[in-house]
Amino acid sequence: MTIDEAIHLEPYDKQWADRFYDEYQILIEEIGPYTAAIEHFGSTSVPGMTAKPIIDILVGVESTQHANEIIPKLTAMGYEDLGEAGIPGRLYLRKRGRHAYNVHIGSYRGDKWNHNIIIREYLRAHAVEAERYSEIKRRIVTQGTRTLLQYSNEKHAYVEQLLARAKAWMNGRTS
Template identity: 35%
Template structure:
């Protein structure tokens, strides 16, 4: 059974992202346009489950399934779209997960959502603290109930996401 653990920010998370991003560049080559570190481990100072979320942006999402065997050789399990149309999702580490890879084709709206959420929390420390504190509290209340943990943070995450997307779009207007 997987335990929900939220840890204080760890500076090694960025180097773990870089290391894995290099591996992904090796596997996918020119199919990758860019790779982003997303999720809570990408926000300096934010408490997080110590799982590195990586978002490669690719030219053609339909080609990604061709790389499942190569991903398996470096420890990833392919989960297909895993509930989000147009995504390819991979997990590494089994019950002791270390990395999640969320692959999207260029111009998928999920890319903006992820980057807006990350960037908003990076420049709004009060929001990041509120989000981190809630995650810590939920991990204490539901240490073996990942669904309850996720459901418990949904409302705040959606509230932050709405603000984040509006803020992100205003920067690009």
């Protein structure tokens, strides 16, 4: 069991929002009582963005006990439990099949939760930034990157800069 896997990019697909919603309905029924919130995030949640055709789902929990209740329910639904997968404080599960899903379980409104939501909202509000990020991702793949870990590593510095801009934008909106 390894987190690394082959990746490819696709142009934005309006069905990604529907796929999230369909999986969300199932997740609410199965794990809803143990969650504080369930959100679509990542590039498939931003209209117009190029993305890996994998729906990323953020599951916020109030306690570790809730995360421990969720894991067996998700594995029974066909999700593969990959533990923290290199990111402390986040539990990562994936399901591959007709459609692909990643579930990221973490502390509701903790830093990882907030960072992912801030980036999503920033990219949704800034189409030029979303296109710039899409171009960087396309360039990484065009230059030969074909695996998840290499892809993630190669865009890491850009994502850190993106987060800084998103935080500044969010702080400007709320002050």
